[in-house]
Amino acid sequence: MARFPDPVTPVPPVRTAVIPAAGRGTRLGRLTRAIPKELLPLGDRPTLDIVVDELIGAGIDRIVLVTRPDKTGLNDYVTDVLRPEARARGIELETCLQTAGPGNGGAILSAATRVRDESFLVLWGDEVVFGENRSAVVLDRHRSTGLPVIAVVRAPRAALRRCGVARVDPGGRVVELVEKPVDPPVDGLASVGGYVVTPAVLGALRDVAPAADGELYLSAALGALALGGGVQAAEIHGDWHETGSIDGYTAAFAAAVAITR
Numbered sequence: 001m002a003r004f005p006d007p008v009t010p011v012p013p014v015r016t017a018v019i020p021a022a023g024r025g026t027r028l029g030r031l032t033r034a035i036p037k038e039l040l041p042l043g044d045r046p047t048l049d050i051v052v053d054e055l056i057g058a059g060i061d062r063i064v065l066v067t068r069p070d071k072t073g074l075n076d077y078v079t080d081v082l083r084p085e086a087r088a089r090g091i092e093l094e095t096c097l098q099t100a101g102p103g104n105g106g107a108i109l110s111a112a113t114r115v116r117d118e119s120f121l122v123l124w125g126d127e128v129v130f131g132e133n134r135s136a137v138v139l140d141r142h143r144s145t146g147l148p149v150i151a152v153v154r155a156p157r158a159a160l161r162r163c164g165v166a167r168v169d170p171g172g173r174v175v176e177l178v179e180k181p182v183d184p185p186v187d188g189l190a191s192v193g194g195y196v197v198t199p200a201v202l203g204a205l206r207d208v209a210p211a212a213d214g215e216l217y218l219s220a221a222l223g224a225l226a227l228g229g230g231v232q233a234a235e236i237h238g239d240w241h242e243t244g245s246i247d248g249y250t251a252a253f254a255a256a257v258a259i260t261r
Helices: 047-057 072-088 105-117 134-145 200-208 220-227 246-261
Strands: 016-020 063-068 091-096 120-122 129-132 148-157 164-168 176-177 187-197 232-235 239-242
Touching: 016 047, 016 105, 047 072, 047 129, 063 072, 063 105, 072 091, 091 220, 091 239, 105 120, 105 200, 105 220, 105 232, 120 134, 120 200, 129 187, 134 187, 134 232, 148 164, 164 239, 176 220, 187 200, 187 220, 187 232, 200 220, 239 246
Parallel strands: 016 063, 016 120, 063 091, 148 232
Antiparallel strands: 120 187, 129 239, 148 187, 164 176, 164 187
């Protein structure tokens, strides 16, 4: 994808990241009744540790984790382990409750009260990328354009049916964003976890209607902004994995073990 020149007005650096982690992980059945999906091991480390390390490696110095009161295993791990370790590395790690309605959009609006009018990075707590710092790539695109950014990976048709699919022009502008298309292209760009959320995205998120399942989705707000040319894509070339399904989790675990051998 072509690089944009630096904007005339300098883009403020993004220092805060939000990790929505209030979901129940129902696709994993009984497994996530025993262990929060964000703490499922990948090799010898919890998934959330890998996500946090990625953020710190990209220059993030404040992390807001969105959770629920009844996710006691996750909340205790953050309090007893992750927060002290982050503080020792000069990173502020805090939690907030999801109070702005269901769905990942509700999680982001809940965290937005802690971020005020700044742009911030969003990573899901159940996705990882090996071999490339996805957050650094996404932040670089935002720094170059000042616009909201989504991370995309090239994926085969079978995978595209389970993801949002982005149609992107040669300059990196998202022309269209379709969630779980019925008839995706043979080879296309899947929208995966990794976003820069700007005040414009938050405004769109407050305006969009909930989906048929009653949940509010970030993809709906980004899709609306994309129609006006206001969203950029950053292509990721690392090894992306989601851990929210059995097939996805086992593939991610195998990849993590292969890296540590």
